[in-house]
Amino acid sequence: MGYILNIETATKNCSVALAKNGETILCREMAEQGFSHAEKLHLFIEEIIKSAGIIFSDLSAVAVSQGPGSYTGLRIGVSAAKGLCYALEIPLISVDTLTILANQLQIEKGIIIPMIDARRMEVYSAIFNAKKEMIREVQAEILTDSSFSDIEDAVYFVGDSNEKAKTILSKSNFNFVDTIFYPSAKEMSSISYKKFINNSFEDVAYFEPYYLKDFMLQTKSI
Structure with missing residues (x-):
């Protein structure tokens, strides 16, 4: 190897x-x-x-x-x-x-939610269990005060969206890990x-990044 x-x-x-x-x-x-x-x-x-x-x-x-x-x-x-x-x-x-981002946090119990800022109150997020297994697929979503409210376990948020997420996500089981940013x-x-x-390879000629949503031309990059 x-x-x-x-x-x-x-x-x-x-x-x-x-x-x-x-x-x-x-x-x-x-x-x-x-x-x-x-x-x-x-x-x-x-x-x-x-x-x-x-x-x-x-x-x-x-x-x-x-x-x-x-x-x-x-x-x-x-x-x-x-x-x-x-x-x-x-x-x-x-x-x-988001798997890379979640992989930085070690917990024994609970849920890991990595989030990447996508401007305003929108984020890219996924949900992982303590074993780093993805239990909800990647989504582009707009944060509201009811986001992730159905989760009763301890939730650990990581990523560059924590500052804005703190202003709207306030359940007592929500924890923001500010040491894991990118x-x-x-x-x-x-x-x-x-x-x-496992020989899990991409086709070099045809592989494209996973943008998740259509790119919108704007004056400032995400």
Whole structure:
């Protein structure tokens, strides 16, 4: 088993991690208010490869965050991943972005709800149990005071929507984990390794990011 390069660009965090046998070896990431993925991503990839003392041909696969998230960020990450896979003739692996975000939190009991900001009171969200199993599929939804009100277990919210969610979600079983803000490539390592072992690969030529909803041209990126 060689190395897997993991790329996460679905949010403001431009993140690259190198893994071997499902363990993160190196990670390089930066989150900025203005998207700098186009400038930073390829630099981070080159730095990771050089720091690890390997060459690109040592990679066994490239994994990329598939979305949902920023249209621009996803396009940059997926384009880079596909380019590497095509040039190196290695498999492409996709990983759900909200799964990456949920994977950062460890709990013994309760529910994990990762949320990615989608402007105003809209979010991309999914629901996971304590074993990190997705029990409700990814949705684009508008938060209201009744959102997730049917859940009686302890709920842990993670992601960059927590600040606005706090203003409207007030049930006593709701907990906001403010230390987990963006998905990170270092949390992709175990997931992408399992997919590699199971030969769960994407078609490099036809794979597209999971935008979840139609992209609307606006003056400012998500």
